[in-house]
Amino acid sequence: MYLPHCDILIARLRQAGLRITPQREMIVEAIAHSASHLTAEEIYLRVSQPARPVNLATVYRTLELLTEMGFVSRLDLGGGQVSYAAQHHGSHIHLVCRRCGTVIDAEQGLLEALRRQLQAQYHFAADLGHISVPGLCVKCAVSG
Amino acid sequence: MYLPHCDILIARLRQAGLRITPQREMIVEAIAHSASHLTAEEIYLRVSQPARPVNLATVYRTLELLTEMGFVSRLDLGGGQVSYAAQHHGSHIHLVCRRCGTVIDAEQGLLEALRRQLQAQYHFAADLGHISVPGLCVKCAVSG
DNA sequence: CTTAGTGCAAAGGATTTGCAAGCCC
DNA sequence: GGGCTTGCAAATCCTTTGCACTAAG
Numbered sequence: 548m549y550l551p552h553c554d555i556l557i558a559r560l561r562q563a564g565l566r567i568t569p570q571r572e573m574i575v576e577a578i579a580h581s582a583s584h585l586t587a588e589e590i591y592l593r594v595s596q597p598a599r600p601v602n603l604a605t606v607y608r609t610l611e612l613l614t615e616m617g618f619v620s621r622l623d624l625g626g627g628q629v630s631y632a633a634q635h636h637g638s639h640i641h642l643v644c645r646r647c648g649t650v651i652d653a654e655q656g657l658l659e660a661l662r663r664q665l666q667a668q669y670h671f672a673a674d675l676g677h678i679s680v681p682g683l684c685v686k687c688a689v690s691g
Numbered sequence: 692m693y694l695p696h697c698d699i700l701i702a703r704l705r706q707a708g709l710r711i712t713p714q715r716e717m718i719v720e721a722i723a724h725s726a727s728h729l730t731a732e733e734i735y736l737r738v739s740q741p742a743r744p745v746n747l748a749t750v751y752r753t754l755e756l757l758t759e760m761g762f763v764s765r766l767d768l769g770g771g772q773v774s775y776a777a778q779h780h781g782s783h784i785h786l787v788c789r790r791c792g793t794v795i796d797a798e799q800g801l802l803e804a805l806r807r808q809l810q811a812q813y814h815f816a817a818d819l820g821h822i823s824v825p826g827l828c829v830k831c832a833v834s835g
Numbered sequence: 836c837t838t839a840g841t842g843c844a845a846a847g848g849a850t851t852t853g854c855a856a857g858c859c860c
Numbered sequence: 861g862g863g864c865t866t867g868c869a870a871a872t873c874c875t876t877t878g879c880a881c882t883a884a885g
Binding site for chain 2: 839842849850851
């Protein structure tokens with residue numbers, strides 16, 4: 548990967564005047580190394596070891612922090628739980644089937660054009676790294 | 692508006708073999724007439740009158756129904772509550788500021804091209820009527 | 836009539852919060 | 861040392877569910 552590695556993220560947190568605790572390091576690592584999106588609980592399960600327990604509340608607080616700093620993005624993929632993903636996975640869309648809940652990850656070149664246009668027209672700096680789009684997958688479109 | 696009015700939605704529910712209750716009519720009306728997205732509770736507040744009370748649980752159940760039928764889409768605009776919007780408002784994007792939570796509604800011509808491409812490449816019938824995109828609004832981009 | 840739909844109340848789950856103790860800087 | 865962070869546990873809050881009753885078709 549070429550873009551922000553977890554060390555860089557840690558450095559930025561420090562630059563922002565935030566304290567680097569082992570908990571935060573582990574959480575950043577977990578999310579940065581994951582190939583895809585994770586729920587708060589999944590992160591908690593990966594991070595909290597018997598030897599060095601991390602509290603779920605801390606996971607939530609850290610995720611909120613990272614989200615606000617723009618390092619991770621929140622996704623609603625349905626199912627009542629919010630997912631989080633690092634911003635460096637390359638732009639892609641999560642196609643979420645509204646019928647069966649399946650999530651398809653789609654690469655999409657059109658996103659860059661969209662990002663530029665949103666910046667120009669609305670002065671909005673969009674994080675198009677991870678957006679979710681509802682719809683119907685083939686299977687459900689056929690059966691429905 | 693040219694596209695589905697609430698009467699048409701009601702008719703489709705009936706065609707689907709579902710029963711048309713006053714509660715469902717009111718909920719469909721509320722969401723179809725609203726100019727933008729609403730949370731379940733906002734819909735509840737609009738729909739439930741002292742004279743003819745509607746239960747919150749019914750609102751949730753109806754929204755789930757309408758979502759599955761594809762009449763409304765669920766949006767996570769942050770803030771812990773899910774919002775719902777009718778599908779006939781014309782394609783637009785909800786730009787959600789990850790810092791201050793402001794939601795900007797953006798018209799976007801690029802969406803149609805995107806929809807076609809998702810259909811062609813992934814056989815996914817995307818509802819691009821309402822998607823949300825995280826990012827930073829001008830104000831927060833400047834102050835941040 | 837039949838059975839989907841509603842209301843009510845209680846359960847369920849994810850996320851948040853208050854506060855004392857701990858640790859980074 | 862000072863104050864940001866954590867852990868813990870309780871509190872919140874949104875949403876779902878079970879069940880008896882009501883009403884749409």
